[in-house]
Amino acid sequence: MRWYWIDRFIEFHSGRMARAIKNVSLAEEYLHDHFPGYPVMPNSLVIEGVAQTGGLLVGEYNQFRLKVVLAKVPHAKFYCEAVPGDVLTYTATIEHIHPHGAVVKATSHKGEILQAEMELVFAHLGEDFNDRELFDPGTLTHMMRILRAYEVGKAADGSPLKEPPEETA
Amino acid sequence: MLTQEEIYQKVREVLVDALAVDEEEVKPEATLVGDLGAESIDFLDIVFKLEKTFNIKIPRGELFPEDILTNPEYVKDGKFTEAGLAELRKRMPFAELDQFARNPLVQDFANLLTVRDMCRFVELKLQQQEGQASA
Numbered sequence: 001m002r003w004y005w006i007d008r009f010i011e012f013h014s015g016r017m018a019r020a021i022k023n024v025s026l027a028e029e030y031l032h033d034h035f036p037g038y039p040v041m042p043n044s045l046v047i048e049g050v051a052q053t054g055g056l057l058v059g060e061y062n063q064f065r066l067k068v069v070l071a072k073v074p075h076a077k078f079y080c081e082a083v084p085g086d087v088l089t090y091t092a093t094i095e096h097i098h099p100h101g102a103v104v105k106a107t108s109h110k111g112e113i114l115q116a117e118m119e120l121v122f123a124h125l126g127e128d129f130n131d132r133e134l135f136d137p138g139t140l141t142h143m144m145r146i147l148r149a150y151e152v153g154k155a156a157d158g159s160p161l162k163e164p165p166e167e168t169a
Numbered sequence: 170m171l172t173q174e175e176i177y178q179k180v181r182e183v184l185v186d187a188l189a190v191d192e193e194e195v196k197p198e199a200t201l202v203g204d205l206g207a208e209s210i211d212f213l214d215i216v217f218k219l220e221k222t223f224n225i226k227i228p229r230g231e232l233f234p235e236d237i238l239t240n241p242e243y244v245k246d247g248k249f250t251e252a253g254l255a256e257l258r259k260r261m262p263f264a265e266l267d268q269f270a271r272n273p274l275v276q277d278f279a280n281l282l283t284v285r286d287m288c289r290f291v292e293l294k295l296q297q298q299e300g301q302a303s304a
Contacts, residue, residue, distance in 0.1 A: 071210045071213060071214075072210050072211070072213070072214055074186065074187060074189070074214060095221065096217050096218075096220065096221045098216070098217055098220060099228075099229070100213060100216070100229060101213055101217065102217075103214075103217045103218070103221070121210075121213060121214045121217065123210070123213055126229075
């Protein structure tokens with residue numbers, strides 16, 4: 001995984017809610033062209049970061065045994081721009097989880113200010129995709145580790161979150 | 170148990186939310202795909218929202234028994250066979266199939282479901298659930 005749009009988790013409650021932060025920095029290349037002289041983080045990349053927060057939350061619920069993909073963004077509303085120097089806090093809450101996927105409600109805040117809110121639908125890919133590798137084994141656990149989910153995470157019973165024994169997704 | 174009108178209003182809300190359509194467009198006879206522009210991924214969203222709204226469980230293939238499409242006994246030369254239509258009637262008791270059965274092309278199958286069918290589907294699920302609870 002080399003497409004990180006969050007920097008670390010600050011909360012991770014298995015099967016329920018995760019909170020991650022994203023530091024918007026002028027060192028990030030995309031801001032040089034979006035837009036020249038007026039750097040603004042594209043809303044699509046905010047959605048991507050929120051989807052990573054929610055997607056890992058949904059994936060972890062099944063111990064990364066099912067392949068989770070972002071299927072649909074039914075709603076997304078942006079209230080203000082994210083610019084270099086901002087620290088965005090993404091909060092993703094599982095609204096509904098189903099054998100075929102999940103619905104996640106999420107927000108992005110700049111401090112106390114609501115920057116964006118959205119709903120995301122994730123799908124668990126079916127057996128038709130079993131022969132296709134989306135990620136190398138262990139990639140998602142590695143991502144969780146880098147993002148420090150296991151340092152702050154809690155399992156459903158409130159005990160510290162543990163890495164799954166083996167990741168197959 | 171919810172009344173038919175209550176079910177209709179809630180189904181309507183789900184469809185307005187999932188398909189970003191105006192409430193006036195969601196009429197009982199409107200087809201989900203043709204009239205309301207639903208795409209395959211929207212059905213996933215609709216199923217999740219129906220489950221949450223009505224507190225029901227909808228297993229894969231119940232609303233849309235796709236496995237019938239790949240069974241050569243049920244589908245031949247792009248058309249449902251008599252056995253295929255019988256299977257559809259059995260598996261989709263909530264759907265209005267009479268008109269479709271006159272020329273049962275597989276390509277039209279995806280556009281079969283109407284808002285009314287969805288309401289009937291929910292109604293049957295709720296009845297089933299109530300039956301199980303009192304059994």
